[in-house]
Amino acid sequence: MSGPATITELLTVLAARELAGRRVVFAGIGLPTLAAALAELTVAPDIEIIYESGVTGAHPAGLPTTISDSILVTGAEAVLPMPQLFGYVIQGQRIDTGFLGAAQIDRHGSLNSTMIGGSYARPEHRLPGSGGAIEVMAHAREVFVVMRRHTPQTLVDRLDFVTSPAPGSGRQATGGGVTRLITPLGVLTREEDELVLSSVNPGVDIAQVRSATGWPLKVAGTVDDGEPPTAEELRLLREVLDPGRIYLR
């Protein structure tokens, strides 16, 4: 495939660039894994991915299709049982950067992956729930969130359900919360306690991002024009990392 970047490719490239200098990354399958793999080839050669299934230092012979794909285990540096992964690694504060997805995010970086509309007892749309997201949010040094849609229904003033709360001022959580929100329109970065627009993607203007955001969006002192994916970044994604377009589809 050639031609301009797809939304998935754009989001992957933006996420990979933000991983510059990061080392221990908690990533799910799909876009976060691809972003981490691209970062390893470009801006973060020492990156190490930890999977929720307990695999660390994976060296898979091909792209894994789930976090529990046995291809991740063959040749890996370690496989930890889940009590150790969640107790010692995540709650033990060994994660530099956690990748999380969600159906909704608010300005403080709290996430909803539980339900949309109706009530908890009778939701209109029931979603998968936390998985390990609550723990990753609570204890990763920072969290990156990638949203495939940027609308007032996904970047919301008020979450339909707070699944994974921003660590904030509580006494339990030890993590740093969401520091980057990457969307098809741009990148939001946290200033003080709030996510603000720090760069817009190619062809997008600030007014457009504001009207697509469900809270009164603040902008950083300078808003960068996001660099489109380079030919080299796209080549690595398309020809080296995911030639079968398992995730780039």
Add this chain to the structure above:
Amino acid sequence: MTADRVTTLAGAIATYVKPGMTVALEGFGHLVPSAAAHEIIRQRIGDLTVCRMSCDMMIDQLIAAGCVRGLVSSFIGNSSGGSLHELRRALEGRSDRIVALDEYSHGGMIARYVAGAAKLPFYPIRSYEGSDLPAVNDSIRPVIDPYSGDAVSVVPPLNPDVSIIHAQRADRRGNVQAWGILGVQQDVAFAGRRVIVTVEEIVDDDVIRADPNRTIVPSQIVDAVVECPFGSYPAPVQGYYDRDDAFFREWSQMARAEGGVDRWLDTYVRGTADHEEYLALVGSEVRRKLRVGEALSGPVNYGLHLRPTAARPGADQEVSR
């Protein structure tokens, strides 16, 4: 042999799984007791509270079959394969199946099994403050840490009436060896009041004893061992077969239609006498497609002890339980 716990799948389920029980079926996308769930459906055992951290099509199947009253879980999607529509229909009030959901995060479910295994009254976890989950789940409660004076969340122990896991191999006594992604297999087994283990193969005692560190569940806590090749299918077993990704994707499509799961059960589960017939219906072509090659671990030296030892009468017999 003094304690042979090998039995048939039908026998193990009929003996230990009764209506109204709390039954854990664990395996984190790997070593999944899929065949055991099918047997529960064949025997029409209802009113169960099913514990499963990360749900998959097994839960759609058990719900459609009318086996499930309650679900204790921390993730109710279909891994990377989309939604679990039968479960969604139940939770969204669009079906006549009513499922009471007792919901946690993965950290919370793990803590519940660990507390259950160690017979602790509760287990502290530093991650629910500010979440809406404690507001909808009264079992997640704050207590005061007696050392710091700060609040910490706790979850209650989970002790299933029966814990069912799948693994690579076991001896006839029920010493279970597993490798690859281990999830909570050890913890849920120790938490269970009864334990059923399905394995790819039953092996000689010598095989187990040549590598005791690989044993994740000792025979003392196991009630039934069942040889059940492809018992995790469509989920994988490290070193035995791969995951049937296509089937996971197809599942969400098929389950989307109301009645779709029920029709599938009629053919593949209720329409087959046992796991062997089910596998025959799935077909050898699918199983061929999922074969894996060899990537053997290197052996380790446990050490042959050269110091003089007294004869041990009865050393080959099991110590009484």
